[in-house]
């Protein structure tokens with residue numbers, strides 16, 4: 614029997630647009646889903662470019678205004694992969710049009726936007742998902758399973774860094790990611806939001822924070838193009854403009870369950886390209902994960918016999934490990950793009966089964982509450998309770 618189809622419209626077609634397109638193209642090749650995803654419409658603002666992108670990325674057609682896909686009764690899911698400034702408007706309109714809404718992180722540029730987005734999907738009764746893809750790395754999902762099984766015992770510490778270095782050069786231009794109006798914040802919402810999601814997923818809800826944010830380079834050359842791709846845009850010589858977002862964002866956190874957390878997100882860690890790493894210490898053991906070796910985790914089991922204790926490396930590629938059954942024989946690793954495939958597989962399955970995907974806009978909103986509290990803590994130079 615033919616599977617029910619879910620027809621998708623994707624807004625935006627550069628970095629995340631490419632990652633999401635790949636996920637929709639691949640997902641049914643690796644996972645036996647109860648539905649068939651159909652890549653119906655790719656949406657961008659420049660007709661020539663969006664037509665070429667649609668053909669290149671495997672979409673059946675294209676649109677030059679997101680409202681066109683809202684008017685298309687065949688579209689089931691609207692997926693938003695544009696900069697943060699357009700998320701709220703598109704998500705609210707899509708929900709009102711009765712579409713399920715998937716959105717890139719952070720879901721809004723402000724807490725108020727995130728709240729409006731959550732209210733809109735709830736009021737419309739549509740399903741919603743947010744692309745916190747790192748939860749979907751098999752090794753991270755395995756850590757979640759280990760924590761749920763009690764292998765770490767009581768969790769005492771969460772220690773996380775997300776380090777990049779792509780804007781250290783003061784002549785790097787003011788791309789959209791460095792403009793608060795478009796991006797909402799800098800490393801804080803871009804990188805910090807991922808750490809917050811991992812912390813909420815693995816440790817639990819955060820109760821209070823103390824934040825410190827900083828902009829090292831306060832003026833930069835204007836960007837010659839709208840392209841926000843890391844390192845891709847050229848500078849306009851002689852024309853400097855204000856950087857309106859943070860370059861680095863650090864905070865301390867107390868979790869509701871009593872654990873303590875440290876978070877550091879920066880684009881100024883020379884030599885670090887996408888160093889998204891955390892360590893968790895519990896009463897019975899510790900785990901470490903780093904995106905740069907994403908198939909592995911390190912585990913210290915304090916219940917090992919004395920004399921044989923030490924960190925061991927577990928490769929999360931067994932068929933019994935989360936998400937791996939659909940891929941390759943054991944030891945054959947997967948990569949960054951697979952985190953998106955796994956996320957889309959979960960989300961499509963949830964919709965087919967009339968459940969909400971996870972993570973969803975509630976997670977997006979809770980994440981934004983933490984981002985917002987850290988900003989207020991930095992501004993007031995005091996601890997802020999959530």
Ligand SMILES: NC(=O)c1ccc[n+]([C@@H]2O[C@H](COP(=O)([O-])OP(=O)(O)OC[C@H]3O[C@@H](n4cnc5c(N)ncnc54)[C@H](O)[C@@H]3O)[C@@H](O)[C@H]2O)c1
Pocket residue numbers: 624625626627628629630656657658679694695696697699717718719744745746803840841842
């Ligand atoms: N999950 C992740 O790991 C991850 C990684 C990078 C970026 N992101 C998030 O994804 C979102 C997009 O980032 P990106 O890196 O793909 O940016 P990008 O600059 O590479 O691409 C943005 C795309 O949006 C289009 N666009 C902008 N405004 C639009 C509008 N009003 N209507 C239609 N199209 C519009 C642009 O033309 C471009 O195609 C951001 O929210 C960002 O925080 C998430």
